[in-house]
Amino acid sequence: MANRNIFRWIKQNLQIKTFLGTSKNAVMSQVWIAMIYYLLLTYIKYQSKYEKSLFYLHRIIKEALLSRLTLIDLLSATPARISDFKIKEFQLVFW
Structure with a gap:
């Protein structure tokens, strides 16, 4: 069982x-x-x-995984701001 x-x-x-x-x-x-x-x-x-659910936290981290953000900035960002990060980064710079 x-x-x-x-x-x-x-x-x-x-x-x-x-x-x-x-x-x-x-x-x-x-x-x-x-x-x-x-x-x-x-x-x-x-x-x-963090007051929202683990699922929502997972979604935020997934959305901005390759963005140059600190975790604190990411957790305090609004959903509109998170989608803004995705739109502005057309080409990711690794170095």
Whole structure:
């Protein structure tokens, strides 16, 4: 019964739709990476006292992943400002 609950939690919270590999190692790696990402999001939400949901935090980070912003600026940005970041950066500069 405990395994069923763990699998249900993983499916609901880690949002793993499909597995990229079929071996045990590939599946376990993907689950561990998703768990680490979930824990990092939870930690960021806790430390910054962010009031919105983890899903919304995930969406904001996903939208502005390659933008040159600090995490504090990103968390305090409005949705209109976040879409503004995407429009202005036509070409990303890495160096």
